Amino acid sequence: MYIQWFAKGISGDAGALDWATAKNLITDARGIQSNWWRNIPGGKITPTQVDAVLTDGNLDRHVHDYANFGPHTPFISVAAGCVERDTLLSQNHIYSALTTALDFATDAGRHPGAIFYGWVLVALNPAVPLSAVAEEIRDLNVYHRWSPFQLEGEITAKIHIPSNQIEHVEWWDGHSGQTTLIDSFPNPGFVKPTPITNIRELF
Structure with missing residues (x-):
C-alpha cells in the first residue's frame, strides 16, 4: 500500500452544498460519505451490506455509467x-488534480463548489x-481497460473518507467559465499520515 494525497471537488450547484456545510463535514466528523451510504434510510450500514456493494461490476459502473x-x-x-504519454510527439502531458477537482466542483466555472484536500491508503x-484501501484506476499498469476518463487521474475511495484524513477545504466561486478561490478552512482534527509510514524513530 501507499499513501496518496488527493483533491476532491463537490458541487455547490442548486444548493447541493454551501460553504458552511462543507466546513461542517470535517468539523462534525462526518467526513465524505459515498452516495450509497448517504442514501441509506437512517444512515446505518452493516458489514454485510458493504461486502455486497464492493464489487468489480459496481466499480465499473461508477466509472463508466455514473449518470x-x-x-x-x-x-x-x-x-x-x-500523465498522458503522447507517442507521436514524444511528450508527456500532465493533468493536475486541482484542475480536475475544480471542473467537478464548479462545472467548469459555472457555479460555486468545494474542494477537499486529504489522503487515502491505496x-x-x-x-x-x-x-x-482505495483503487488507483488511473494506473494502466493496474487497471488495463481503456477508459475515456483515465486522464481525470482518478483514485476511488470506498464507502467513506474519514474527516481526520482531510487536511483542509476550499470554497471556489465559478462564473462565466472562470474560477476564483474565495476561502479556505483548515481542519482542526486533521491527522497526518505519519503514524502509518514505514519510518520509525530511534530511542
Missing part, C-alpha cells in the same frame, strides 16, 4: 493528477472488496 449509477455508488472519486493491486 445512472451515481446516486447508488459506494465509491468516492478523488483526483490525484495524471492498494498496489486491485482490491475492490477491501473497504480500507
Whole structure:
C-alpha cells in the first residue's frame, strides 16, 4: 500500500452544498460519505451490506455509467493528477488534480463548489472488496481497460473518507467559465499520515 494525497471537488450547484456545510463535514466528523451510504434510510450500514456493494461490476459502473449509477455508488472519486504519454510527439502531458477537482466542483466555472484536500491508503493491486484501501484506476499498469476518463487521474475511495484524513477545504466561486478561490478552512482534527509510514524513530 501507499499513501496518496488527493483533491476532491463537490458541487455547490442548486444548493447541493454551501460553504458552511462543507466546513461542517470535517468539523462534525462526518467526513465524505459515498452516495450509497448517504442514501441509506437512517444512515446505518452493516458489514454485510458493504461486502455486497464492493464489487468489480459496481466499480465499473461508477466509472463508466455514473449518470445512472451515481446516486447508488459506494465509491468516492478523488483526483490525484495524471500523465498522458503522447507517442507521436514524444511528450508527456500532465493533468493536475486541482484542475480536475475544480471542473467537478464548479462545472467548469459555472457555479460555486468545494474542494477537499486529504489522503487515502491505496492498494498496489486491485482490491475492490477491501473497504480500507482505495483503487488507483488511473494506473494502466493496474487497471488495463481503456477508459475515456483515465486522464481525470482518478483514485476511488470506498464507502467513506474519514474527516481526520482531510487536511483542509476550499470554497471556489465559478462564473462565466472562470474560477476564483474565495476561502479556505483548515481542519482542526486533521491527522497526518505519519503514524502509518514505514519510518520509525530511534530511542
